Amino acid sequence: MMQYDCMHKPKQQLQRLAVIILGLNLLIACTIQPARIPSGSIPIAASPGIFEDEHVDEVINDLSEDHALDDSSLHYYELLDMITRLAVAAGSNPDDWRVYLFDAPDIVDVRAIQGNTIFVWSGIFDAVDSQDEFAGLLACEIAHGLARHTDPVEFNLGSELLFGVTDITASIGIMLLTQGVVAVSGVGMTRWLYVEAADLDELDRVYDEQQIEEMAEIALLILASSDYAPEGLLHFWRRAESDPELRARLQRLSRNLSPGERVAVLEAAMAVLQAGHNETSTLAVSRIP
Numbered sequence: 001m002m003q004y005d006c007m008h009k010p011k012q013q014l015q016r017l018a019v020i021i022l023g024l025n026l027l028i029a030c031t032i033q034p035a036r037i038p039s040g041s042i043p044i045a046a047s048p049g050i051f052e053d054e055h056v057d058e059v060i061n062d063l064s065e066d067h068a069l070d071d072s073s074l075h076y077y078e079l080l081d082m083i084t085r086l087a088v089a090a091g092s093n094p095d096d097w098r099v100y101l102f103d104a105p106d107i108v109d110v111r112a113i114q115g116n117t118i119f120v121w122s123g124i125f126d127a128v129d130s131q132d133e134f135a136g137l138l139a140c141e142i143a144h145g146l147a148r149h150t151d152p153v154e155f156n157l158g159s160e161l162l163f164g165v166t167d168i169t170a171s172i173g174i175m176l177l178t179q180g181v182v183a184v185s186g187v188g189m190t191r192w193l194y195v196e197a198a199d200l201d202e203l204d205r206v207y208d209e210q211q212i213e214e215m216a217e218i219a220l221l222i223l224a225s226s227d228y229a230p231e232g233l234l235h236f237w238r239r240a241e242s243d244p245e246l247r248a249r250l251q252r253l254s255r256n257l258s259p260g261e262r263v264a265v266l267e268a269a270m271a272v273l274q275a276g277h278n279e280t281s282t283l284a285v286s287r288i289p
Contacts, residue, residue, distance in 0.1 A: 037214045039272060042221050043146040045092040045116060052115030059113060059203070060100060067102040067121070075125055076101045082135050083118065086142055089226035092116075097142070109252045111203055112141035114150045119203075127249060129239065132232025136223060137253075139233070143218035149211045206256045216269035230270070237262045
């Protein structure tokens with residue numbers, strides 16, 4: 001019994017230490033916040049690099065395991081035309097943007113990832129009432145890409161150090177608890193766990209308040225410079241706010257904001273942008289019933 005206690009005590013201590021360190025990580029780990037984008041401006045798009053191209057290919061391969069890529073339907077060509085028009089309106093080279101359509105009628109979603117890449121799930125076509133609404137949703141994701149909200153998260157030095165300590169502690173703890181049967185090289189393990197738990201993964205990214213506000217202003221500016229009405233985006237989320245069935249279908253697209261909250265953000269962005277325009281501005285808020 002004495003021998004068991006002597007062996008068991010260090011294991012308990014290591015477990016407690018791992019829990020404490022991981023808890024500290026979750027409490028103080030934070031990303032490095034970029035400077036706020038000036039109101040009323042559209043950022044310049046950066047051309048994707050080789051590393052980003054390779055990463056996008058990996059993500060596409062993973063997503064294609066669940067849903068087939070559609071690159072020949074009328075919906076796909078409509079999507080290409082919209083992205084081209086919006087990229088031009090944003091002052092970007094359309095060739096710097098890529099869009100992929102997944103045949104998934106049950107999924108209503110649009111996502112942007114690093115490398116100026118937009119993913120669209122085909123359920124979106126049944127959820128929108130007009131091209132203006134659809135273009136508005138695409139403009140939001142283009143805006144996130146232009147503002148570099150889709151870039152990989154960066155942590156401050158203190159957080160990175162704690163992640164490293166937690167990796168080492170977890171690796172030793174697992175080895176001791178399994179008596180050497182399982183050996184885990186924990187480099188980057190807790191960092192990855194934190195990114196997943198905090199919804200910072202690129203396909204599940206939850207944007208913060210500043211990023212949402214920046215996106216709304218940029219998206220409206222893009223739409224105002226295009227052939228699409230900025231009011232279409234507001235109309236879409238107002239419909240979702242008043243229609244429980246549609247709101248339920250849009251849970252994945254809404255992410256962490258309700259339709260009502262998105263309406264409020266867009267109305268505030270329109271008010272800010274309208275203040276910089278005269279009464280004939282295309283950004284004037286119309287009264288949509």
